[in-house]
Amino acid sequence: xxxxxxxxxxxxxxxxxxxxxxxxxxxxxxxxxxxxxxxxxxxxxxxxxxxxxxxxxxxxxxxxxxxxxxxxxxxxxxxxxxxxxxxxxxxxxxxxxxxxxxxxxxxxxxxxxxxxxxxxxxxxxxxxxxxxxxxxxxxxxxxxxxxxxxxxxxxxxxxxxxxxxxxxxxxxxxxxxxxxxxxxxxxxxxxxxxxxxxxxxxxxxxxxxxxxxxxxxxxxxxxxxxxxxxxxxxxxxxxxxxxxxxxxx
Amino acid sequence: xxxxxxxxxxxxxxxxxxxxxxxxxxxxxxxxxxxxxxxxxxxxxxxxxxxxxxxxxxxxxxxxxxxxxxxxxxxxxxxxxxxxxxxxxxxxxxxxxxxxxxxxxxxxxxxxxxxxxxxxxxxxxxxxxxxxxxxxxxxxxxxxxxxxxxxxxxxxxxxxxxxxxxxxxxxxxxxxxxxxxxxxxxxxxxxxxxxxxxxxxxxxxxxxxxxxxxxxxxxxxxxxxxx
Numbered sequence: 001x002x003x004x005x006x007x008x009x010x011x012x013x014x015x016x017x018x019x020x021x022x023x024x025x026x027x028x029x030x031x032x033x034x035x036x037x038x039x040x041x042x043x044x045x046x047x048x049x050x051x052x053x054x055x056x057x058x059x060x061x062x063x064x065x066x067x068x069x070x071x072x073x074x075x076x077x078x079x080x081x082x083x084x085x086x087x088x089x090x091x092x093x094x095x096x097x098x099x100x101x102x103x104x105x106x107x108x109x110x111x112x113x114x115x116x117x118x119x120x121x122x123x124x125x126x127x128x129x130x131x132x133x134x135x136x137x138x139x140x141x142x143x144x145x146x147x148x149x150x151x152x153x154x155x156x157x158x159x160x161x162x163x164x165x166x167x168x169x170x171x172x173x174x175x176x177x178x179x180x181x182x183x184x185x186x187x188x189x190x191x192x193x194x195x196x197x198x199x200x201x202x203x204x205x206x207x208x209x210x211x212x213x214x215x216x217x218x219x220x221x222x223x224x225x226x227x228x229x230x231x232x233x234x235x236x237x238x239x240x241x242x243x244x245x246x247x248x249x
Numbered sequence: 250x251x252x253x254x255x256x257x258x259x260x261x262x263x264x265x266x267x268x269x270x271x272x273x274x275x276x277x278x279x280x281x282x283x284x285x286x287x288x289x290x291x292x293x294x295x296x297x298x299x300x301x302x303x304x305x306x307x308x309x310x311x312x313x314x315x316x317x318x319x320x321x322x323x324x325x326x327x328x329x330x331x332x333x334x335x336x337x338x339x340x341x342x343x344x345x346x347x348x349x350x351x352x353x354x355x356x357x358x359x360x361x362x363x364x365x366x367x368x369x370x371x372x373x374x375x376x377x378x379x380x381x382x383x384x385x386x387x388x389x390x391x392x393x394x395x396x397x398x399x400x401x402x403x404x405x406x407x408x409x410x411x412x413x414x415x416x417x418x419x420x421x422x423x424x425x426x427x428x429x430x431x432x433x434x435x436x437x438x439x440x441x442x443x444x445x446x447x448x449x450x451x452x453x454x455x456x457x458x459x460x461x462x463x464x465x466x467x468x469x470x471x472x473x474x475x476x
Contacts, residue, residue, distance in 0.1 A: 232322045234457030
């Protein structure tokens with residue numbers, strides 16, 4: 001299980017995430033919602049150490065995966081990112097690589113060289129990402145020839161190829177049309193059977209549709225978290241109510 | 250921030266209040282028609298029922314449109330979902346008033362039921378008024394009062410029913426009139442049930458709790474440690 005405790009993130013001493021403690025249950029989808037600038041993407045990025053290279057960034061508190069502190073001295077950020085994958089708002093396939101090479105890029109990075117293993121992993125990841133049938137005959141093609149939705153599923157396949165425990169998704173559907181969005185959402189339900197998903201979204205209906213748990217952030221703080229059906233029918237906090245019903249934000 | 254959606258929700262609330270106002274008028278008219286034996290008032294009840302039916306169709310459609318177009322959540326969702334249940338309750342109250350109005354020529358004067366009949370009608374009318382006020386003013390306490398009052402109306406109904414039964418046994422000539430009065434008191438009692446249902450929906454809107462069928466929601470007693 002992914003968890004953070006008293007997590008604080010500052011940029012040049014300006015706090016953006018202020019003492020958040022949150023558990024992300026295994027094999028469940030947790031949505032993080034909140035207005036722009038509330039710190040949700042910053043929080044998500046801390047879960048696979050993306051602030052390590054940001055000048056002026058300071059992360060305190062703990063982030064653990066199955067009890068191990070991912071910021072521990074012995075932890076290698078590359079290996080952390082293998083266990084905690086990430087998919088971004090805009091599909092970002094590597095444009096100079098083929099579809100096949102995109103999927104196995106992560107495995108190559110950690111030293112896997114066996115062609116058979118790589119082939120198997122690519123096929124499996126593409127199937128898991130519900131993309132195999134659409135690309136199996138053009139694995140050597142450039143990924144930029146794919147539609148936006150296909151590119152996003154390719155990025156998901158790339159993240160899945162290294163067999164992560166957690167998949168972080170930062171507004172993965174905001175650049176997609178409703179059909180491509182529906183495919184990604186269906187995919188999430190299948191992925192939930194084997195890993196945890198943490199999804200940041202501005203789309204309240206998407207959060208309501210796909211997630212088991214929802215966490216609402218406001219001004220860098222966790223205001224409320226709980227079962228999604230409860231949050232969207234009868235939230236405890238007035239601020240949550242006002243945000244999800246569009247009265248502010 | 251004032252949303253366009255808020256004004257649409259207010260239109261829905263206003264529509265419900267108008268519809269409820271019409272059935273409150275129907276209740277008063279049917280009570281007066283029975284007391285006075287007024288055919289004119291009984292006809293007014295039937296005329297108002299048509300307006301209530303029209304309003305039901307209009308508000309049903311408004312709710313469906315809001316669900317489809319606004320994808321409401323939280324209190325907005327609860328308001329619309331419960332409105333879809335409150336609307337037919339109000340419409341049924343109108344139907345019960347029509348049933349009462351139709352029986353006026355056969356039941357007037359309601360002397361067999363005595364003052365208890367007026368009492369029953371008054372209690373029922375009060376419950377409808379309170380349920381509507383609870384909705385309009387967001388008053389959970391008032392909604393709970395309505396739910397509690399239903400037992401009183403049920404007791405009154407049973408008491409009048411028994412009195413009418415005794416009257417029929419004592420004097421077979423009054424059987425027709427008493428039978429019509431039994432149907433009328435059943436309609437008053439059903440109106441009180443409808444007011445109770447509205448009050449339950451008001452609590453769901455205000456607090457997000459479903460208080461219906463409370464016996465199903467009672468937790469089994471804690472067996473205690475070691476059990």
